[in-house]
Amino acid sequence: MGKKRYTFEDLVRVMEDLRKRCPWDRDQTHESLKKYLIEEAYEVIDAIDSKDDERLKEELGDLLLQPVFHAQIAKERGAFDIHEVVDLLVRKLIERHPHVFGDAKPEDVLRNWERKKMEKRESVLEGIPKHLPALMRSQKLQDKASQVGFDFTHIDQVFKKIEEEMEELKESIRKGDRENLQHEIGDILTAVVELARFLGVDAEEALQKANDRFVRRFQYMERRAKELGKKLENMTLEEMDYLWNEAKRVLEGYEG
Numbered sequence: 046m047g048k049k050r051y052t053f054e055d056l057v058r059v060m061e062d063l064r065k066r067c068p069w070d071r072d073q074t075h076e077s078l079k080k081y082l083i084e085e086a087y088e089v090i091d092a093i094d095s096k097d098d099e100r101l102k103e104e105l106g107d108l109l110l111q112p113v114f115h116a117q118i119a120k121e122r123g124a125f126d127i128h129e130v131v132d133l134l135v136r137k138l139i140e141r142h143p144h145v146f147g148d149a150k151p152e153d154v155l156r157n158w159e160r161k162k163m164e165k166r167e168s169v170l171e172g173i174p175k176h177l178p179a180l181m182r183s184q185k186l187q188d189k190a191s192q193v194g195f196d197f198t199h200i201d202q203v204f205k206k207i208e209e210e211m212e213e214l215k216e217s218i219r220k221g222d223r224e225n226l227q228h229e230i231g232d233i234l235t236a237v238v239e240l241a242r243f244l245g246v247d248a249e250e251a252l253q254k255a256n257d258r259f260v261r262r263f264q265y266m267e268r269r270a271k272e273l274g275k276k277l278e279n280m281t282l283e284e285m286d287y288l289w290n291e292a293k294r295v296l297e298g299y300e301g
Contacts, residue, residue, distance in 0.1 A: 056109075056113055057117075060110075060114060060117045061117060064118075070114075073118070075115055075118060078111065078114060079176075081111060082111045085107045085108040085110075085111055088107065088108075089101070089104045089105060089107075089108050091104075112127070112130065116130050169189045169192060170186055170189050170190070173185045173186060173189065178249055179234075180234075180238060180248040181249040183235055183238040184238050184241065184242050184247070184248050184249065187238065187239060187242050188242065191242075197239065197243060200243055200244070203236070203239050204240070206236045206239065207233065207236045207237065207240065210229065210233045213229050213232070214226070214229040214230065214232075214233060217229050261296055262289060262293060262296065263289075263292075265288070265291075265292035265295065266285065266292055269291065269292075
């Protein structure tokens with residue numbers, strides 16, 4: 046094609062050609078593409094966290110491909126096309142921002158928006174996608190439930206709930222009730238998400254950052270073991286624990 050700068054319309058035309066001429070693209074369905082939509086969204090988040098604008102630009106393009114791809118498949122089914130998607134989106138943006146495109150007061154917009162959503166739903170929990178990451182979904186479910194007063198009123202209640210769930214798990218372990226272990230662990234995780242929400246902490250982000258710390262510390266351990274002429278698998282738990290604490294001290298300034 047060789048243009049100096051391609052446009053959104055060029056992207057749509059390329060996608061149409063790929064669906065006609067590329068065996069892999071032609072074989073895709075809405076269902077087969079689900080995993081790629083999720084993966085691309087997380088790669089955008091990684092790019093944001095890396096503060097790398099070039100990478101962010103590339104990952105946003107990869108994410109943009111997904112709705113274009115889905116819309117092309119829908120067009121071939123005679124359902125809708127990408128232009129109808131854009132039209133609906135613009136209409137929703139205008140409707141949802143009457144303080145910008147109309148004469149509504151900004152302070153009234155959110156309150157009216159929440160009321161309209163509730164009028165359309167039989168349950169306050171509707172509209173939260175099942176395929177969200179579990180911690181994120183748990184926090185959103187709890188946020189919604191709290192809107193009708195189903196919530197703790199003091200942090201001590203949350204800690205008490207965590208303690209109760211821990212005791213129930215211990216009881217299942219004592220009884221050898223393995224079938225109930227998943228249930229009890231799920232209840233503990235839910236209670237911990239309650240604690241995060243009560244403290245204004247995003248549980249999903251908190252765990253992701255904890256994962257990142259684990260990776261940094263563990264990889265430090267691997268490097269230090271190599272410097273010492275050893276392999277982690279041949280070290281005692283005490284030796285590895287020493288390296289773990291060293292990693293915390295060196296990488297993050299932890300003491301003790």
